[in-house]
Amino acid sequence: MDSHRQETYSLSQIKSLHELKQKLKSSHDPSISIWSIPLLDNESEKSDLILLKFLQARDFHVEKALQMLIKSLSWRKDFKADTIVDEELGFKELEGVVAYMQGYDKEGHPVCYNSYGIFQDKEMYEKFFGDDEKLQRFLRWRIQVLERGIKLLHFKHGGVNSIIQVIDLKDMPKQELKAASNHIVSIFQDNYPEMVARKIFINVPWFFSVLYSMFSPFLTQRTKNKFVVANEGNVAEILYKFIRPENIPVMYGGLHRTYDDVQNSHPKSASEFTVKGREKVNIQIVGIEAGSSITWDIVVGGWEVEYSAEFVPTAEGSYTIAVEKPRWVPAKDAAIHNSFATKTSSGKMVLSIDNTSSSRKKVAAYRYVVQK
Structure with a gap:
């Protein structure tokens, strides 16, 4: 979805939106909110846009969208997602390396870079994924990075309402990270509908088809349609199509340095x-x-x-x-x-x-x- 293009909806889709709001109003506290946006504020286009994201994720099937939203609100409460941005989780050595927000694409979407090659080192892997408690802590940190990106969004029609994800598959220990990958994909898809405008996979190895089949069952067709793939030889060429060079890290053929x-x-x-x-x-x-x-x-x-x-x-x-x-x-x-x-x-x-x-x-x- 192009965030900058004024969205137009059919009469049936607008009707679905009103129906979703009525069902939500009859079963929940009127003050419920997500990302600090009241969901039942009739004067807010931000609340409408968020509800439309849940509807789009379920092909405008009202009951399915309602169940998805209710589960997401419950997950956010249990996960304490609303306060996660300010938590100190102790992942300083992974910031700017494994997952980080950096710059914007040519349409103004915030860009999140992801790279897991560092975990081919057994000591690093054991440090962050050695047991279930460590895995859950890592997942919490990864959600924190995403929530920071969402704070940069406009949540208005014609505005920037989604992010870009660049996923570096170079040296990624695919088998070892299978559990973490499945968790991340599942959480993102269940609780952050239509929050990603495009997923750009770079440094794609020959075994990408195997990796893709690993998490493909967790993806909707709508999500799969957002995929862009770049092998090791054309990373910069693909990234330049979407992101200006000064916003691309030097390791990917861009000009951005942390200190420059x-x-x-x-x-x-x-x-x-x-x-x-x-x-x-x-x-x-x-x-x-x-x-x-x-x-x-x-x-x-x-x-x-x-x-x-x-x-x-x-x-x-x-x-x-x-x-x-x-x-x-x-x-x-x-x-x-x-x-x-x-x-x-x-x-x-x-x-x-x-x-x-x-x-x-x-x-x-x-x-x-x-x-x-």
């Missing part, structure tokens, strides 16, 4: 470009005055190209300065981050991407800031 000189200096938004097969691209950043410094980031999805940077002074007869000598950049490398200061000469910076040894097209991006 360029970002802290209010840089321009990233500029995307394509490097065709057998092509060399020169990016020229002109108008760099004497006494200035320039800081830049540049990334090529999958790299496997030759990269160099040089400063070309404006003054006639001046020598070009090799800031970074030509070097081969392997696929595993993250975004390049560098800076150069010119004391006496004005000129331009030329960043070169040489893809002439490959026939494959690559997506790329760069950004920079010039300071006195």
